[in-house]
Amino acid sequence: MAYLGDPILADDLLFRPEHSIIDQSLHPRLGGGITTNGDGFGIGWYSPDNSSPAVFKSTHPAWNDENLREVAPRIRTPLLFAHVRASSGTPVQRSNCHPFRSGRWLWMHNGSLAEFPRVRHDLQMAVDPSLYPLLEGNTDTETLFFLALTFGLTDDPPAAVARAVGFVEQVGSRHEIEHPVHMTAAATDGESIWVFRYSSEKATSSLYFSNDVAQVRRLYPDLQSLERLGTDTRFIVSEPLRDLPGAWTDVPEASWALIRRGQQEVHPFEPTVPA
Template sequence: MCRWMAYFGDPVPVEDLLFRPEHSIIDQSLHAKLGSFTTNGDGFGIGWYGTGSVPAVFKSTHPAWSDENLHEVATQINTPLLFAHVRASSGTPVQRSNCHPFRYGRWLWMHNGSLARFPELKHDMMMAVDPALYPKIEGSTDTEALFFLALTFGLTEDPPNAVARAVGLTEQIGRRRGVEYPVHMTVATTDGETIWAFRYSSEGNTSSLYYSTDVAQLRQLHPELDVLDRLGPDARLIVSEPLRDLPGAWNEVPDGSWGFVRRGKQEIHPFEPVRGG
């Protein structure tokens, strides 16, 4: 399994998000507490939105905790939306093209979890990908396969429905192959304006996922924390693990649900795979 975090809000230094929290995503690359693996050292990636028309992506096969380039880059970037991911491979090679987040146009996608017995499912999944999208697939992971299935089913127009259809098809393929619980995932995807997050597994026992409490409420709870004064009113974090032990700061995303965060609005809804195509 892997660890990931997503930030949305006013522009902030990436260094503050990646390195300063007590249990930052960098610390989680070595000392994860809630995942199946303590160490997530099979590469990392960050994706962020700046002045260009598409997000920038920086990835490496090095462990995040020892990559000096990551720290150098992080000190020079301010962004209103950041995806960060540290990888623990579930069997596919440790190579840059398999590091998250994945990008298509303005869209980013990252994942924690696995598709059970993916090598047996891969052919049928790939055959369902839109032929026009297929040449854009660079790596060999189950994550990227699920991303391109979601794109095939209309991710850029209706993310919740597209992910539900991609998951539903994956479960159908898996069960035809005798896989009882094919899907285990927490997923984040974004177009730069909204972050959608999903927590679901076929067996109903999904990896952890949390979102941060409203900043105004946090300031009332913890007036001693100067860092909260530097965050705008729309600031939200979605994380595999809380970044620090702060009472009232973190809320668990319910298992079997999806939600979104955009400026001035956030919602959570039940997630149900759509089967049949």
């Protein structure tokens, strides 16, 4: 889950929605067979007066972490990333929890790079030598993030992620892996959020962003919780936080979207093999 809008308490974002990210960690509805996401969690956020993000991660299940309940009512933020993890095979440890951070950038990902242990060496050897020492964990998600950074994430996020995904598919093909990539991913520089929905087999997990709050208010004039949200508020979610027809846009398969205050745009996503 990602939030962009007027500063708000993290507690209101993490715990109060009907189908919050905490509820999703226990009861995912669109998880593709995953019954819980209990292999750790993480949040990353920007302070209203600070361009560098902070992160808080734990290997505890999100629904049972007292430290998260302690800090969430004390974090006020205009942009928050939150992720609950179901490991695809790598260890349950703090360095493997999302979101991942580099400078002012945050990154998180649902999905997997198929047969990652077989391709990990080839992928990580392509990471820029100046970035390689910053790898902390051993997940496919962090590797994909550092490949995107290598291919220019800070200058042109859509092109960089297209190159990173194209490279992963190229390496996967060399290893005779049929469907190397499955991802919904999000990246932010603290001002804008880029999201990506793509899989090699064209069967990617769900991804949504919220529509204009003024429009949603007109649809649901009696829903008082909407009155507290600024007009530029946007949510990005794997599963809708509440069943409100007309409130959510489904990001199409093989697409990327740019979300910023008062603006959203959707474009086709196509991997490119880097030179």
